[in-house]
Every structure is written in structure tokens, then in C-alpha cells.
Amino acid sequence: MRNDAVTEADLDKAMSVVERSRQSPQRDDPAVRALAAAISVLRRLRGDEAATDTELLAAHDQLHASLPHRNDDNLAALAQALLSRGIVPSPGDYDDAWRFWWPKKGYGPCRDCRQRRSLTRYAAKAGKPYRYLCTRCRKQELADITEYLTSATGVVPKDGESAESLFSRRVASRVGQLGQRVAPAPEEQAGHPEAEPWGEYVERLVELLAPLDWAGWAVPDAYDSDGDAETDPMLFTELWRTNAAFVVEYYPRENRMRFLPYDDVCSDYPESFSALDEEVELTVAPDGDGAVKLVKLRSGALGLLDATHVRVAKGADPGAAESFHAESLLTLFRPAAAYRKTSVEEIVKVAAQDPDLDAYLNWVVGLAGRNVQPDLVPDAAALGIAAWCWRNDTAVEAHHLPSDVLMARINIAVTRTVLPHVCPYEGIDWNSIERLLTDTGWKLPNGRTVSFLFGDGWPEVQSTVRKQVRKWHRLDTEVLGPETTLRLMTIGGSTSYTRHWWGQGRWRAICEEIVRDAVEAGFTLPQPYDCRGPEALIGDLEQPDMQSDAVLDWLIDMPESTETGPYGLRRHPSTQPIVRTYDPWWAPLQED
Known part of the structure; x- marks a missing residue:
């Protein structure tokens, strides 16, 4: 680090930071000098001055050595800058703890193709080290892993199976194989206490x-x-x-x-x-x-x-509430800013000026989903696609089918179709979703084709769904990038529009409450569960599209229900999301 690069202002700023954690630091204190050097490099990176790779790495290592902990924002910012230049720690560096402050996502040269792209850090699993890869190289790696896992486990994907289900089956198979290989014989275990495994x-x-x-x-x-x-x-x-x-x-x-x-x-x-x-x-x-x-x-x-629902506590300090909402907004748009290589402010401006996106932000995010955190939940994102590329803003509602049971079956079929094409690492495969949701031969589990059910309305349904999917494909690839798009779809799948839908994480719990209330009220369960019992009904409702129309009709509206309840799915209070409270107790309360 050049001595002339550290200004008095850098030292003043470093002093003020160190003073927060201990009393009366000196300007020549190593911790102060290390922090000042980091501040100097970051200041120059944000401005027009240059900082060499050597200076950048030296500032990072010096600050790392001086910190009693590793969660300093300046250390993380230096790591982000190093990643952008293709400088990444090797296994074992920094006591093998560097991943705790190096970014999960960033922009820089991909480890495999060396092209400058949006990068994601992948964990050291399956014999691979921590590494930063672009989406293309990760897809190739996954393809290689899939080929290997299919060969090693004998587990092949089922038609329409979700990525989560396939992952779980393969892990179970592999763990079982490894357990058979390495489990010691009982006589080898006896009398030989080992260190805690x-x-x-x-x-x-x-x-x-x-x-x-x-x-x-x-x-x-x-x-x-x-x-x-x-x-x-x-x-x-x-x-x-x-x-x-x-x-x-x-x-x-x-x-x-x-x-x-x-x-x-x-x-x-x-x-x-x-x-x-x-x-x-x-x-x-x-x-x-x-x-x-x-x-x-x-x-x-x-x-x-499911995505987290949260409300700010009543009477909370307005400044704290504003800061909370601002942090949620940053979580939503930071990935898009990295994808576009621009600032969050600029990407928000671009989003607000896009007529397709502005309407979604105002209505779905700002109103219907105002209490939904911008989490990245693949299953909720699939529900968001089902809600906003199929059910809403298309001709599906204009050609509503004769019964709610039939519409429910199609909603479930849409969600099932979308799920395998939503990945938290690779984003959304819009091309496959468009092809499947507009396929004239697309069938429900009972063999009926969706196009036949919509009859003369199918061409309009087909064209409007195609238009919605292509709109989001454009927003994904040209404006937002895969992660922000997934977060927006997660919000879209977490509003009141989908609180009754199959596919949410609370689905079984909701069914349990509905069935329990019906049994306690002495209601008759639908056949054959009047004989098989409530537990069998709850278990089978995990796959509601495999049940008879009578069972689905009972679940949705419960024929014996009165105005005071208990209710079926349409009106049951269990479909309301669990809402957490953000209570900034550290901020002063406002007087009513």
C-alpha cells in the first residue's frame, strides 16, 4: 500500500470506526492503519483513481489480520472488489473461513470459462471446492453431476418431478450406499471409543x-x-x-x-x-x-x-420503519444491479419506467404483497408464475370453467408443470414453461386435455399466456436478471390470490386444520374417507389433483358448513399467512 494513498480523512474515518469498539485508539495503531488503508482503497475504487491488484489484496489481508471478527463491511467490500478482478482465495486460505465475508454473488471472471459474468459461489460439496461460476458453467457442472448421479445411484428423474424431490431421492440412495460401505462391524466398534464424529x-x-x-x-x-x-x-x-x-x-x-x-x-x-x-x-x-x-x-x-410475511410494529419509529423497508428493497434489486452492472438506484429507475414491470411493482409488490419479504423461494415463485402468467392478466378468467373444482385442478396442473423449471441457482426456464403451458396436448392426471376443457376459448388463452410468459422472459433477460425475477415471482406467489392454492409450504397444515375442525363439528367426511378416517384424508390431500371431484368439492366449500363455520378451504382462517412483527425496540416509540 502506498503511504501517500492514505489521506488524513481516511485516518479520521478509521479512528471514528475504531472508537466505537474501544476507547482512545491512536492514529498509529495497527488496527487504525489497516482500516484506513482499506478505506483509502475503497475510496479510490469508487472514484477516478486507480488501485492495483496488489494494493487491493494487501489492504484486504492487512484488515483481515487486524480484525477480532470477520463481519466488517469494509472487509466484505474489498472481497467483492477482489472477486470482480478474478482474485479468489484457495482452499485453506484465511483459516478456510473466507466464505463468511466473501460475497455469495458478484460479478467477475468465471472460474471455468473466464468470461466476465454474474457469478454465484457454490459450496464445497460432492468433492468440489468453493468456487464462483456463471450460470452457463453451473448448468454444465450440474449436467455432469446429473449424469454421474444417475450412474452412481440408479435414480432417474420421473416425469414432472420437481428438482427438490429428485435431489432428496438421490441423496437418500447415495447415503444408503455409503452407509453400507463404511459402517464398521459391531465387533470393530466394541471397546474402541472414538473421538466425537x-x-x-x-x-x-x-x-x-x-x-x-x-x-x-x-x-x-x-x-x-x-x-x-x-x-x-x-x-x-x-x-x-x-x-x-x-x-x-x-x-x-x-x-x-x-x-x-x-x-x-x-x-x-x-x-x-x-x-x-x-x-x-x-x-x-x-x-x-x-x-x-x-x-x-x-x-x-x-x-x-413460504416467503416471510412481516408487519412493522404499531407505533414504531418512522425512521426505523423506513430503513427496514429500504433494506427489503435493496435485497430485491441488488441482484438486478449486479446483473446489469449498474447501481440499485439506476435499476429501480429503469424498472419504474418499464410499463410492464411498473404495473407489477405497484399492484403486486406495493399493494397485494406489501408485507411479503423479497425472499427467494422456488415453490412460491412457481405459484407466482401460475398466478401472473396463467390465472391473472390472461384470458383464463374470461373463459372460467364450469366449476371451481375444475379450475382448482388446472391451477394445480399449472403449478406442477412450472415447478421443475424453477431453480434457485439457475433461475426460471421460460422457454420450457411457455412450450408446456401452451401445448394443445397438455393433459390433466385424469387424461382430459386443458385445451379441450377451454373449448373455443383455448386459442385466446393460449395466446395471452404466451404473451405473459414472453413478457417476463424479456424482463428476466433484459432488465432484472434471474435472481431478482425469482424474488419478484416469490412475492407474486405469496399474496391473497394464492393463499388457498396447493403448492405452498403450509398446504398440509392447512388441510389438517380444515379436516380437524370438520371432525370436531361432527361433519361427514367424503367417501371413501368416511371409512378410512381423517388421517388418510389428510395424507391423500397432499396430492389433491389425484382425488375425486367430490373430495375436492368437500375440501373447498364443505357442504355441511354454516355461516359460523367450520369452513372449507375457501373461507378457513388457516389459509391466512403467518405474519411476523418487526419491532425496532432500539428506536424510540412515537406517541399516538
Whole structure:
């Protein structure tokens, strides 16, 4: 670092930052000098002055060495700048902890093709190191992995199967194979106590949290741990998604997992809030996919597999509320700014000037989805596509089919068709979605073609759906990029329009409440569940399109229902989303 590059203003700014964490620092303090050097480099990068790769890396390493922790914004900004120049740590660098402050997404040379593109960091799994890849190279890597997994596990995709389902089946098969290979014989285990197998615990915890990983929660690859001779081992971490967080504790010997509310005790994250209001405990088996399904069911019932709904507490400081909403807006548009290589301010301006996008932002995001966080949830995004490329803004409503049961069947079919083509890493495959949703031969599970059901209205339905899909394809590729588009579709799939729809994470929990209320009221269950019982009905309603019209009609409106309830799907209160509260307790309350 050139000594003349660090100005007195840089030192003043560094002093003010260090003074917040300790008293009376000196200007020649190594921590102050390291921070000032970082501030100097970042200042020059934002202006017209140049900074060499050597200076940039030196500033990063010097600041890294001086920090007692690694979550400094300047360190992260230096890492972002290094990534943009193709400078990425090797495995083992910085005590193998660099991924905690290096960006998940950025822009720079792809590791494989070396082209400058939008990049995503992928975890060190399946024998691969942490790496930054563009979408094209990631697709090729996935194709190679898919070919290998098909060969190694013998598990091939089923028609219409979601990526999540295929992933789960392959993991289960592979884990089973590996378990058969490495499990020691009982006589080898006897009398030979081993060190705590933390690696196995972590692998199992990652498996258990796979449903949350798919739903956009940042599931880590490393965890804090605790335990001694008198207490059972425990792994714990915080899971984050947008501004929401909750705590996970895993006790592998006890086959126990806890979800706990998050508390920002150090006030490090002023826009954060807890995704849970109370503790939840689960009993999880040490192997097999039964426990993964249990985690998925409980997480779904808690609303953790859907986009988070949150309201600002009544009477909250207006400045804190404004900051919270601004942070949500940044989460939504930062990926688009990186994709377009411009500022967030500029991309918001471009979005507001696009007539197609402006209408969606005003109505869907600003009104219908005003309490929905801009999370990235593939299943909710698929619902968003079903709602805004099929059901709304098309001729589908103008040619409404004779019964709500039939419309429900088609809504489910649309969602099923879209799901395999929505990926949290690769974005939305609009070409496939257009081809499938406008296919004249497209059939429901019972064999009836969608085009036949719409009759003379099908050509108009077909053309307007095609128009909507192409509109979003254009917005995705020319304006927003894949991540912001996914977040917008997630919001679109999380409004009152879809709160009754199959495909949401809370679907089974909603069905459980409807059936429970009907049984408690003494209502007759639809055939054959009047004989098979409520548990069988709840289980089968996970695939509602496979049920008879009578069962679906019962679920939607419940013939025995009165004005005071209990209600079917159309009016049941369980379809209302779980809403969290952002309460900036650190800010002064306003007088009523």
C-alpha cells in the first residue's frame, strides 16, 4: 500500500470506526492503519483513481489480520472488489473461513470459462471446492453431476418431478450406499471409543435442513459446537433469509432438534427480526429420510417454507420503519444491479419506467404483497408464475370453467408443470414453461386435455399466456436478471390470490386444520374417507389433483358448513399467512 494513498480523512474515518469498539485508539495503531488503508482503497475504487491488484489484496489481508471478527463491511467490500478482478482465495486460505465475508454473488471472471459474468459461489460439496461460476458453467457442472448421479445411484428423474424431490431421492440412495460401505462391524466398534464424529453430525444436520435450504434459508456448511464429558454434543447456528432469522440446535446423540426464536442481543442487525415466536422441538432419527420429511412438515406448518410475511410494529419509529423497508428493497434489486452492472438506484429507475414491470411493482409488490419479504423461494415463485402468467392478466378468467373444482385442478396442473423449471441457482426456464403451458396436448392426471376443457376459448388463452410468459422472459433477460425475477415471482406467489392454492409450504397444515375442525363439528367426511378416517384424508390431500371431484368439492366449500363455520378451504382462517412483527425496540416509540 502506498503511504501517500492514505489521506488524513481516511485516518479520521478509521479512528471514528475504531472508537466505537474501544476507547482512545491512536492514529498509529495497527488496527487504525489497516482500516484506513482499506478505506483509502475503497475510496479510490469508487472514484477516478486507480488501485492495483496488489494494493487491493494487501489492504484486504492487512484488515483481515487486524480484525477480532470477520463481519466488517469494509472487509466484505474489498472481497467483492477482489472477486470482480478474478482474485479468489484457495482452499485453506484465511483459516478456510473466507466464505463468511466473501460475497455469495458478484460479478467477475468465471472460474471455468473466464468470461466476465454474474457469478454465484457454490459450496464445497460432492468433492468440489468453493468456487464462483456463471450460470452457463453451473448448468454444465450440474449436467455432469446429473449424469454421474444417475450412474452412481440408479435414480432417474420421473416425469414432472420437481428438482427438490429428485435431489432428496438421490441423496437418500447415495447415503444408503455409503452407509453400507463404511459402517464398521459391531465387533470393530466394541471397546474402541472414538473421538466425537463431528463431520458425520454436520452431514446429517445438512441433510435434515435440506427443505429449508431449498426454501431460501442460508444453511451453512460449518456450525458452532458444544459439549463435554458431562453433556451431549450439540451443533447450533442461525439460519437467515432476507432480514428474518431463527436459531437451530441439533443434539445428535439424543436424536433431537430445536428451532428457537432469534434475538439480536448485540444490536448488530437493526433490520432483523425473528422468524419464530416460540421454541419448537423435533425428534429426528439419526438416518433415513423420515426425519427429513418431518422437518419439512414442521417447517411448512411454521411458515418457514413460504416467503416471510412481516408487519412493522404499531407505533414504531418512522425512521426505523423506513430503513427496514429500504433494506427489503435493496435485497430485491441488488441482484438486478449486479446483473446489469449498474447501481440499485439506476435499476429501480429503469424498472419504474418499464410499463410492464411498473404495473407489477405497484399492484403486486406495493399493494397485494406489501408485507411479503423479497425472499427467494422456488415453490412460491412457481405459484407466482401460475398466478401472473396463467390465472391473472390472461384470458383464463374470461373463459372460467364450469366449476371451481375444475379450475382448482388446472391451477394445480399449472403449478406442477412450472415447478421443475424453477431453480434457485439457475433461475426460471421460460422457454420450457411457455412450450408446456401452451401445448394443445397438455393433459390433466385424469387424461382430459386443458385445451379441450377451454373449448373455443383455448386459442385466446393460449395466446395471452404466451404473451405473459414472453413478457417476463424479456424482463428476466433484459432488465432484472434471474435472481431478482425469482424474488419478484416469490412475492407474486405469496399474496391473497394464492393463499388457498396447493403448492405452498403450509398446504398440509392447512388441510389438517380444515379436516380437524370438520371432525370436531361432527361433519361427514367424503367417501371413501368416511371409512378410512381423517388421517388418510389428510395424507391423500397432499396430492389433491389425484382425488375425486367430490373430495375436492368437500375440501373447498364443505357442504355441511354454516355461516359460523367450520369452513372449507375457501373461507378457513388457516389459509391466512403467518405474519411476523418487526419491532425496532432500539428506536424510540412515537406517541399516538
